[in-house]
Amino acid sequence: MDRRIVLRHDAEPMAAASRPSPIAWLIAPALLLFVLFFVLPFGVMAVMSVFSGNPVTNPNAFLTTRHYMRFIADDAGIFHDALWATLRIGLVTTVVSLLIGYPLAHWMARMQSRLGHVLVLMAVIAPLLTGIVVRTFAWMTILQDKGVINTTLMSWGLIHKPLPLMYNEFGTTVALVHIYVPFMVLTLTGVIGRIDERLEQAARSLGAGRLRAFVEVTLPLSLPGVLAGSLLVFALSISAYVTPSLMGGTDVLTLPMLIAQQVGTSFNPNFAGALGMILLLVCLVIVIAYNKILARLSGEKGLA
Amino acid sequence: MSAVPNKMPFDPGRAAYVTLNVVLLGFLLAPIAIVLVFAFNPTPYISFPPVGVSLRWFDKFFASSDFMNALWLSLWIAACVLVLAVVIGGACALALARGNLPGRGFFTAFFMSPLMLPAILTGLALFQSYLLVGIGRPVWGLIMAHTLIAVPYVLRTTLAVLHNFDRRIEEAAAVLGASPLRVFFEVTLPLIRPGVFAGGVFAFIVSFDQFPVSLFLVVPKGETLPVVLFNYMKFDLDGAIAAASMVSILLALAVVLVLERLIGLKAYVKL
Amino acid sequence: MISRRNALKTSAGFAAAATVGAPSILHAQTATLKITTWGGKWGDIMKATVLPAFEKEHKCTVSADQAFPFLPKLQASKKNDPLYDVFHTNSNEQWSALTEGLVMDKFTTKEVPNIADVYPYAVSDKIVGVTIFTSAIGLGYRTDKGLTPPKSWKDLADPKLAGQRGGYLIPVNSLGQCHLMMLGKVYGRGLQDLDAAYKALEQLKPIKLVDFTGQMEKMLLSAEVSEGVIHDSGVYRYEGANRQPVDFCSPTEGVMALEQVLNVPPGSKLKELAYAYIDYMLRPDVQKLLAEAVWYSPANRKVKLSEKYDAKLLTTPERVATLIQPDWKWYNARKDDIDARVTKILKG
Numbered sequence: 001m002d003r004r005i006v007l008r009h010d011a012e013p014m015a016a017a018s019r020p021s022p023i024a025w026l027i028a029p030a031l032l033l034f035v036l037f038f039v040l041p042f043g044v045m046a047v048m049s050v051f052s053g054n055p056v057t058n059p060n061a062f063l064t065t066r067h068y069m070r071f072i073a074d075d076a077g078i079f080h081d082a083l084w085a086t087l088r089i090g091l092v093t094t095v096v097s098l099l100i101g102y103p104l105a106h107w108m109a110r111m112q113s114r115l116g117h118v119l120v121l122m123a124v125i126a127p128l129l130t131g132i133v134v135r136t137f138a139w140m141t142i143l144q145d146k147g148v149i150n151t152t153l154m155s156w157g158l159i160h161k162p163l164p165l166m167y168n169e170f171g172t173t174v175a176l177v178h179i180y181v182p183f184m185v186l187t188l189t190g191v192i193g194r195i196d197e198r199l200e201q202a203a204r205s206l207g208a209g210r211l212r213a214f215v216e217v218t219l220p221l222s223l224p225g226v227l228a229g230s231l232l233v234f235a236l237s238i239s240a241y242v243t244p245s246l247m248g249g250t251d252v253l254t255l256p257m258l259i260a261q262q263v264g265t266s267f268n269p270n271f272a273g274a275l276g277m278i279l280l281l282v283c284l285v286i287v288i289a290y291n292k293i294l295a296r297l298s299g300e301k302g303l304a
Numbered sequence: 305m306s307a308v309p310n311k312m313p314f315d316p317g318r319a320a321y322v323t324l325n326v327v328l329l330g331f332l333l334a335p336i337a338i339v340l341v342f343a344f345n346p347t348p349y350i351s352f353p354p355v356g357v358s359l360r361w362f363d364k365f366f367a368s369s370d371f372m373n374a375l376w377l378s379l380w381i382a383a384c385v386l387v388l389a390v391v392i393g394g395a396c397a398l399a400l401a402r403g404n405l406p407g408r409g410f411f412t413a414f415f416m417s418p419l420m421l422p423a424i425l426t427g428l429a430l431f432q433s434y435l436l437v438g439i440g441r442p443v444w445g446l447i448m449a450h451t452l453i454a455v456p457y458v459l460r461t462t463l464a465v466l467h468n469f470d471r472r473i474e475e476a477a478a479v480l481g482a483s484p485l486r487v488f489f490e491v492t493l494p495l496i497r498p499g500v501f502a503g504g505v506f507a508f509i510v511s512f513d514q515f516p517v518s519l520f521l522v523v524p525k526g527e528t529l530p531v532v533l534f535n536y537m538k539f540d541l542d543g544a545i546a547a548a549s550m551v552s553i554l555l556a557l558a559v560v561l562v563l564e565r566l567i568g569l570k571a572y573v574k575l
Numbered sequence: 576m577i578s579r580r581n582a583l584k585t586s587a588g589f590a591a592a593a594t595v596g597a598p599s600i601l602h603a604q605t606a607t608l609k610i611t612t613w614g615g616k617w618g619d620i621m622k623a624t625v626l627p628a629f630e631k632e633h634k635c636t637v638s639a640d641q642a643f644p645f646l647p648k649l650q651a652s653k654k655n656d657p658l659y660d661v662f663h664t665n666s667n668e669q670w671s672a673l674t675e676g677l678v679m680d681k682f683t684t685k686e687v688p689n690i691a692d693v694y695p696y697a698v699s700d701k702i703v704g705v706t707i708f709t710s711a712i713g714l715g716y717r718t719d720k721g722l723t724p725p726k727s728w729k730d731l732a733d734p735k736l737a738g739q740r741g742g743y744l745i746p747v748n749s750l751g752q753c754h755l756m757m758l759g760k761v762y763g764r765g766l767q768d769l770d771a772a773y774k775a776l777e778q779l780k781p782i783k784l785v786d787f788t789g790q791m792e793k794m795l796l797s798a799e800v801s802e803g804v805i806h807d808s809g810v811y812r813y814e815g816a817n818r819q820p821v822d823f824c825s826p827t828e829g830v831m832a833l834e835q836v837l838n839v840p841p842g843s844k845l846k847e848l849a850y851a852y853i854d855y856m857l858r859p860d861v862q863k864l865l866a867e868a869v870w871y872s873p874a875n876r877k878v879k880l881s882e883k884y885d886a887k888l889l890t891t892p893e894r895v896a897t898l899i900q901p902d903w904k905w906y907n908a909r910k911d912d913i914d915a916r917v918t919k920i921l922k923g
Contacts (some may be wrong), residue, residue, distance in 0.1 A: 024403030030415060030455060037452045038418060041429035044436070052411060056436060057654050058675070076915030100328050100630045107325045111565055118564060120329070122557050127332050128509045129556040132532045134549040138335035138345055141342065145738075146799050148338070158487035167783060181332060182455075186505060190465045190498035228464040232457070235419040249744070253918055256422035260516075263428055264644040264749045266910060267671050269651070276425040283420040287413045297407065430653045435658075496627045520648065531642050538643065538789050539615025 067274035078253060081161070081273075083282070088253040089169060090238035093176045097233045098226065100177065101184030105225075106218075108185065109192040115257035124182050132179075136246045139175045140166065167249030175247045176237050183236065184229040191225025231290050238283060255279050317360070336452070336553070343439030343546035361543035362551075371548055374532040381443070382511040382527065385450045387564075390509035392451065393458025394500055400459075403468040412463070419456045423516035431515060431520035446521045446528075450511040457510060465499030505560055512556055604625050605635050608848050610661040612639045613787075616812075620868045629855050635848060649677055649840065657840035658898050660849045666702060666834045667749045670903040673703045678838040686850040688874065689857035696832065697832040699872040701831035701900040704838030706852060709855050710887060711830035711898065712753050713804035715795050719820040721799060728761045728826045731802060732778050741803030742782045742792050745921075750788060753831035754804045755917065756901050761828050766901055769913065784921065795821045806833045808870040811887055823887075832898045835871065 048054065049068070055059035074080050104124065111117045127135065142148045145162035153159045165171055195218055198226035203213040255275060262272035314338060346358035364369050400408055418426060430449050434441060477491045478484070493500075513532040522531050529552060533545050606678070612621050618641055626637045640648075640659070646668050647728030652658035654676070662669075662678055670677040671787050675748065681698065681704055684691050690698060690705060698704035714725045726777060731740055739835040747788035755776065756766040758793035763771020783800055785791050794800045794811045796819050807830075810823040837856060866880060880890060906913070 021402065021404050024399050024405050026395035027399035027403065027405065027411070028395075029392045030399075030459075031568060033392055033448070033455065034415065037430065037448050038426075041426070041433040042421075044433050045425060045429040048432075053675075054432075057650075057652075068505050077913070078918050084883075100331065103321070103325055105326050107321070118561070122560070122562065123329050124551055125505065125509065125560055126514060126557065129553045130336060130516050130549045131513055131529065131530055131533060131552060133537055134339055134545050135335055137537070137545070138338040138342070139340050139781065140794050144470055144799055145796075146797055178332065178335065181328075182547070183506065186445065186502040187464060190461055190502050191467075193498050194465060194495075195471070197552045200419060222591075225464045225469040228460050231416070232419065232460050235416060235846050239420055239422045241422055241424065245744075245786060251922060252414055253922075259422050260424050261746050261914070262425055266649060266914070268911075269432075269647065272425065272428075276421055280417060280421050282884055284413055284417065286419070287416055288409060291412050302800075335582055428647065428651070433649065517643055524640045527642060535614040535641050535643060538787050539613060539617070540789070544921055 008135070040302055045273045048270050049277050051270055053270065056069070063296060067271045068278070070271065071274060073293065079258070080255050082255045082258050083278075085169075086238050086256065086279070087253070087282075089173060089244070089254060090234050092173055093180060093237040094230050095232045096177045097180045097184045098230055101181045101188060103231065104181070105188035106192055107191045110197070124185050128182050132242055133157065135179065136243055137177060139171070139178070139247065143171050164223045166216060166247060169249040172244045172247045173253050175243050176240060178197070179240075180233040180236055186227035186234060188222065188225045191228075192222050195221045217244060219222065227290060227293065231287060235283060235287065238279070321530070339546045339549050342543055343550045345543060347543075361547035364544045365547040365551065368544070370527075370532055371544075373449075374527050374529040375552060375555070376384070377510050377550070378529040379449055379551075379559070381450060382413075382508045383559070384447050385454050385511035386426060386504055386508045388447070388451045389454035389458050390500060390504045392501065393455040393503060394462050396455070397466060397499075398461035401463060414460075415459050416456045417473070418453050423453070423514070424519070425518035434521070441521050441523045441526075443526065446518065449517050449521055450514055451507075452505035453511045453514065453517065457506035458500070461503040462496060462499040463494050463508065469495065478502050498567040501563065504563060508563070509556070510553070578709065601770045606845055606848055607636045607638050607816060608661065608845055608852060609638050609640070609659045610852070611645045611659055611663045613643075613663075614639055614641050615869075617865065617869050620865060624864065625861060633848060633851060634853075637852075643811075646672055646677075650675065653842070654840075655842040657842045658846070659840060659847045660840045660843040661852050662704075662840060664836065665749050666754065666836050666900075667907065669703045669836045669838055671907050672838070674766075674904075674907070677840055680839055682853070685856065687854045689854050692877050693857065693874045694876055694892075696895060696898055696900060699900060701902060702834070702836060704836045705853060705857070706834045706836050706874045707853075707862070707871060708835040708866065708900065709889065710806040710808045710833040710881070711825055711832050712750050712757075712806045712873055713792070713826055713827060713830045714802055714824045715810045715821055716802040716824060717795060717798060717820055718822050720798075720801045724822065725802060725824045727828055728757055728828055728842075730826075731804070732775070734916070737801055738781050738783075739793055739801040740782050741800035742778065742779065742784050743791070743804065744784050745787055745917045746910075747786060748788075749829075750804055750806065750833060752906060752913075753782075753833070753901060755913070756906065757828070757831055757899075760895070760899075767905060769909075773916060773920060776917065780921065781919075797821075806885065807872075811870040828895050829899045832900045834900075 050065065051065055052064050052066070053060045071079050104120075106142075108117060108120045108124070109119065109219040130138070143165035144150070145164075145166075147165075149165060150159075154162065168179065189221045197223070200213045200217050204210065204218050208216065238254075239256050241254065241260045244252050245257050245260065246255050256279070259272045259275045259279075262268045262275065341354050343361055344357045344359070345354040346356050346360060347354075353523065399405065400412060405411060426449070430445070431441075434445055439445060452541070473495065474487050474491050477487045513530060514528070515534060518528045518531050519534075522528055527535075535546055538547055613616055618639075621639065626639065629635075629639055645659070645664060647660065649658050649662060649672065657677070662672065669678060669916065670724045673680065680703055682690060687705060693705070696709065697704070714728070716722065716725055718724070720739075722733075723730075741797045742754060743753040745755055755769075755772050758775040759768035759772035762768075762775040773903045783794065785794065786803060788809050791800075791803050791805050792813070795803055795805070795810070796813065805823070807823050809823075810821055813819060813821070817901060839846060839853070839855045845848055857875050859873075859875055859878045862875045863880060865871065866878065866888070867884050870884065870888065872895075877892070879885075880888065884890075888900065901912075
């Protein structure tokens with residue numbers, strides 16, 4: 001596991017590897033917060049997902065697996081599609097966010113001027129601060145048939161019919177990427193910033209081109225940040241529902257959108273709870289797998 | 305400590321790199337430019353190209369007590385959440401990275417799970433629990449709910465920085481006679497600052513922009529800005545929401561600037 | 576301008592007060608009637624004029640929740656201590672609430688005297704609670720696109736409108752649901768002929784779908800669509816400075832009713848006050864104020880609106896007769912299947 005334990009300054013060699021250190025207690029506040037505000041409410045949600053109604057307000061509610069069965073059977077033919085759509089949009093959003101976010105993070109981290117750094121930081125964060133509602137409407141203005149892109153392209157005679165940029169997965173993904181790139185950038189910039197530039201310079205002075213030095217030195221060292229950022233963006237994009245609802249029309253139906261519909265217009269919090277549990281389960285599996293990869297890669301890389 | 309200066313007068317590689325980044329920044333900022341246009345455009349619906357410049361939406365925004373109360377409430381809550389999330393999340397990250405806990409992978413996944421669940425369920429679950437327990441919908445309940453969602457971010461960024469951390473610096477300090485506590489405050493903390501700062505910024509933004517959880521937990525006259533904006537938008541989709549957006553961007557950026565000065569990214573100390 | 580410092584101090588004080596226990600402070604003095612309300616212009620008038628007048632008359636406070644959706648919150652609260660005393664929403668949601676025992680069925684003149692003066696539709700068997708306002712759901716269209724103004728619901732399927740017509744996400748919007756039922760009537764045997772409705776829906780593709788009427792209004796105003804399903808209020812309210820070449824058509828087959836319905840949860844501890852509130856909302860002066868603010872048709876027969884509103888809204892028995900009230904009980908029972916089916920049909 002952690003080979004560095006051997007060098008710990010509290011001078012307890014190998015034995016320390018099996019015993020938690022006092023620092024472990026620092027987990028206590030987080031644990032308390034989560035138990036009170038996450039585990040308990042989710043206990044409530046899990047209970048709801050196996051009842052026919054709300055057991056607290058409805059004495060006639062009974063235990064049932066029908067909500068889970070409904071999802072698994074998928075008579076309507078839309079539930080499984082919704083799950084795949086969710087994962088697919090999540091994956092695409094993550095990859096694109098990474099492709100956009102990495103160069104920005106690298107630029108920001110390597111920037112010499114403090115002022116430049118702050119300016120880019122502001123620019124990166126500003127999209128997040130517009131607020132989910134307004135940001136979505138800004139994208140509508142850009143992507144609509146009568147929006148900026150289409151009117152400009154048509155006035156230049158490049159196209160004759162408006163491009164369908166909205167009310168589909170494309171528009172949804174663009175809007176989601178836009179929201180999540182800042183998260184990717186902020187996660188990566190801290191990690192990249194900590195990578196000693198002289199390592200890259202050493203590689204270059206040994207004859208490697210800039211690109212090669214980047215690919216073989218900086219990139220591998222930034223991997224923990226890449227994985228952390230990807231995980232964050234993935235988790236966020238698979239649970240998003242406001243943006244896909246506003247941008248996707250009916251072309252896009254994700255599991256979170258379905259959950260929101262069940263809560264807000266079908267008034268079926270029990271089925272919504274079951275869907276939520278299913279989503280959570282699928283994602284926990286993915287996250288745990290990611291973490292195993294992260295641990296293995298970090299362990300192998302160690303220090304240069 | 306600084307990069308090797310380029311000897312060539314024009315460096316195509318570097319130019320391409322900077323251009324790429326500027327284009328990407330453009331992608332990020334384009335919608336904001338639109339919002340800006342929208343905020344000054346007098347027509348009460350989204351139209352492009354704009355027809356003029358007018359301050360009516362800003363007037364409407366500042367004159368509305370709904371909007372103003374919501375703005376201050378959101379800022380206040382976000383500030384509380386920032387502090388709470390950074391402390392709780394930072395401590396948790398240290399515990400996970402250094403505490404040698406059994407089941408680290410599980411705990412990490414556990415603490416990340418609020419992110420994976422659609423916030424509408426988190427909001428509904430908390431709402432039901434609060435009602436069950438009988439505490440109603442107090443502001444601190446809203447703050448704790450936001451903190452719950454913010455902690456995973458702080459955790460993630462701080463862990464990422466801790467992973468890449470050169471422990472030998474701490475060991476060197478210890479060898480030179482510093483106590484563990486001193487090592488922590490004078491060596492560790494400053495060096496993980498970028499991660500903590502990023503996490504803090506996240507926490508603030510996540511709380512300020514939070515919508516689905518707030519939806520269930522706000523009370524009449526105690527609504528956060530995103531909730532007020534969303535409800536406003538359902539009936540009156542006009543420039544007032546763009547004006548609200550512009551104002552909140554500026555205020556929030558001011559907060560981030562202050563944060564940057566205090567905690568700062570200047571901790572790129574290289575030894 | 577409020578200085579940030581003062582505002583932060585005020586908010587801090589406000590937050591502190593809120594946490595300390597504002598409800599108990601209020602209860603000690605006066606009763607607090609908890610209601611739900613829409614936002615926008617309606618909400619503005621309510622908060623500025625209508626509610627304060629009521630508070631003064633009945634010596635109480637009214638706490639108005641504007642954070643939609645309301646029914647899930649009512650659902651989660653205890654039956655003997657409901658989150659609201661007066662529940663204002665559209666008829667489809669009132670029916671859903673009734674099936675869970677969250678609202679009452681009917682009121683009589685004993686509880687709400689002004690019920691004696693309302694049109695029959697406000698207390699018909701298709702309503703639970705009482706309607707205070709209604710709107711006609713028909714077709715909104717742009718007059719500057721060189722199209723013949725629509726006369727029938729079938730005109731929406733005109734091939735010339737491909738990609739230029741607008742509808743709603745049926746699972747989440749009651750206008751969309753009304754539209755679906757109307758398709759059954761127009762193309763099939765009646766409001767409940769879902770097969771005919773599904774076929775007709777197929778023919779309407781490609782169609783731009785939105786979540787709520789505000790979006791449809793804006794699509795018409797910005798010419799993103801040339802014709803769409805909308806209620807009369809959504810077209811007429813953009814008069815004066817906001818005037819655009821958009822008009823409303825009441826199709827010959829009839830208009831569907833979009834109703835604002837008030838009801839009271841049986842467990843409410845302030846029933847008398849709640850009834851008084853509903854009665855108040857049916858008073859001619861209050862009805863006139865709100866109707867003219869947002870272009871709703873008042874349910875009280877005795878209301879006399881100003882000229883320009885009277886000309887367009889449903890203020891005579893003849894016009895009221897064109898309103899078609901759907902059977903929400905029937906629809907809600909099938910909602911899950913319908914939702915799944917239309918999602919499949921309308922997917923790209």
